[in-house]
Amino acid sequence: MKLLIEAIGFGIATGAVIALGAVGFSVQFGISNVLNITYGSMMTLAAFVGYAFLQLNVNVWIVMAITSAVIGVASVVFNRILLEPLKRRGTSFVGIIIATVSAAIVLQYAIVVFVGATAHSFGEQSGRTLTVLDLVFTTSQVIIICTTVALMVGFHLLLTRTKIGRAMRATSTNRTVARACGIRTERIIDFTWLLSGAMCGAAGVALAITTVSFDFTLGSTFLIYMIAAAVLGGIGQPYGAMVGGLVVGIASQVAGAYWSPAYQDVIAFVILIIMLLVRPRGLFSAGAVTRRLANT
Amino acid sequence: MPTSSAERTGGGGSALATRGLVAGYGDVVVVHGVDLDVAEGRLVTVVGPNGAGKSTLLKAILGLSRVMDGHVVLDGDDVTGQPLELLARRGIGYVPQVDDVFETLRVSENLEMGGYLLDKSERAARVDEVLEIFPALKPKMRRYLGTMSGGERKMTAVARALMLAPRVLVLDEPTAGLSPALTRVVLEEQARALASHGKAVLLVEQKAHAALEISDWAYVLVRGAVAKSAPAREVLADPDMAEIFLGAAVRDGGVK
The missing domain is CATH 3.40.50.300 (P-loop containing nucleotide triphosphate hydrolases)
Structure with a gap:
């Protein structure tokens, strides 16, 4: 029983990081209609950018905020210089995925050129341990969980309560008609990439904080968890990705605790395959979420 | 000539x-x-x-x-x-040939999106004005576009385009x-x-x-x-x- 509780506690912490990344990934897809595989490598970039700031003795949480901004801007640039030109030329959906896979590999090895293939570490950032309902968390885990929850709530309010949120929904549903309504969709797309890129950056740093050591494969390995979470929740659905992140996090940690840590990745893959077979549109159907957003 | x-x-x-x-x-x-x-x-x-x-x-x-x-x-x-x-x-109001509506939204929501640039009170007033032009949409405001006929969809698309009162x-x-x-x-x-x-x-x-x-x-x-x-x-x-x-x-x- 103790083992299960520990695994659930760790799963919630892991799930928070997955959710943070998965929401950004899912929103990018939902609004700009791009399945961006470079997202994983962007997380790795975030970890190394964060590492560089950490060497300047900046507080780790300020590092997370700065890195979020950096990766947000980098994502906007990435979309503008690579993906939008491809779209304008009429490149197919699959063609664009292949471009993002290629860019992911280029970025990953560009990181190796600059920092090498050796393992790096954010050092001891965990802080005191706290016990909540028999679940044991480190301070850093609690901060990451709170950050994730705060960002999720903020994101929910943005989508449902603000004009820009409604414009994001309109742009994702029908870009031409959105433009005919006077919505500056290019700005909305930029804003979407800025926001989702910032979540990618925050997730990259959060992952580096909670990992003993990391190298250039950090994000690409983690990408499968985020894809599984996004698919579980219904890809393109931010709320689904939150729940999906939590489920994948807990399931993989429980599997690791009861069988072998080697099964952690396997569980993510199994969830992904089962979801694609049984409910390919995810637990939260597009209709339900769209309706909820539209009613605001 | x-x-x-x-x-x-x-x-x-x-x-x-x-x-x-x-x-x-x-x-x-x-x-x-x-x-x-x-x-x-x-x-x-x-x-x-x-x-x-x-x-x-x-x-x-x-x-x-x-x-x-x-x-x-x-x-x-x-x-x-x-x-x-x-x-x-x-x-300029524009109604495309195909994909002319927000498919997953209700008629009312399509009209509201059409009035995106207007503030809330202006938008509500404009919806009423547009419904005067297309009274047939009045009883269908809660319907989703995905469930409507071709003619009704087109009417919604035109009504949506009228929301900004284009010349x-x-x-x-x-x-x-x-x-x-x-x-x-x-x-x-x-x-x-x-x-x-x-x-x-x-x-x-x-x-x-x-x-x-x-x-x-x-x-x-x-x-x-x-x-x-x-x-x-x-x-x-x-x-x-x-x-x-x-x-x-x-x-x-x-x-x-």
Whole structure:
């Protein structure tokens, strides 16, 4: 029983990081209609950018905020210089995925050129341990969980309560008609990439904080968890990705605790395959979420 | 014989005009120097066989395809190449041929999105005004577009475009995929009615015969150039025009 509780506690912490990344990934897809595989490598970039700031003795949480901004801007640039030109030329959906896979590999090895293939570490950032309902968390885990929850709530309010949120929904549903309504969709797309890129950056740093050591494969390995979470929740659905992140996090940690840590990745893959077979549109159907957003 | 701008607009000034418009995609020129005028309260139709460049002309006006030369003029201002969203803010309403609504939203939500630029109270007032024009939508406001018929969808699309009270309305083949009966409804009760409400309406139609019957003026586009610019009834009555330029369109499922 103790083992299960520990695994659930760790799963919630892991799930928070997955959710943070998965929401950004899912929103990018939902609004700009791009399945961006470079997202994983962007997380790795975030970890190394964060590492560089950490060497300047900046507080780790300020590092997370700065890195979020950096990766947000980098994502906007990435979309503008690579993906939008491809779209304008009429490149197919699959063609664009292949471009993002290629860019992911280029970025990953560009990181190796600059920092090498050796393992790096954010050092001891965990802080005191706290016990909540028999679940044991480190301070850093609690901060990451709170950050994730705060960002999720903020994101929910943005989508449902603000004009820009409604414009994001309109742009994702029908870009031409959105433009005919006077919505500056290019700005909305930029804003979407800025926001989702910032979540990618925050997730990259959060992952580096909670990992003993990391190298250039950090994000690409983690990408499968985020894809599984996004698919579980219904890809393109931010709320689904939150729940999906939590489920994948807990399931993989429980599997690791009861069988072998080697099964952690396997569980993510199994969830992904089962979801694609049984409910390919995810637990939260597009209709339900769209309706909820539209009613605001 | 070339016609004057005043003739084409029925004596009034043009709300929307093109002058020597050359447009296409990449390096391919599709539209060759088109002059066109649409005045307020007038319904102007562009007809022509498949591949004549009707859609490209429309897209060039709306900033959706490349303008290589010439001008698009809106209320006397040069708006050549301006993006659709800015044209919408300046008073052009656009209803695309397909994918013309927010499919996953309700009718009411489509109208609200149409009034995105308005503040909340203005938007609600405008919804009421638009429903005065399309009372048939009133009992269907809670319906999702995905569950509605082709005619109802088109009505919603036009109503959505009216939310910003545009002076000019551009309709791209509004009857595509509709039955002959619905075609008449859309053309007479929507396109014609809008012009009667004082809008400058530019219609591009494959179903030439039906469109010309309700139009004030017609441009016959052939291979990207204006082959005839005349009152719609004149084009309709011209046996050469009907045979040479419209025959193919009428035979390809047009409405007599």
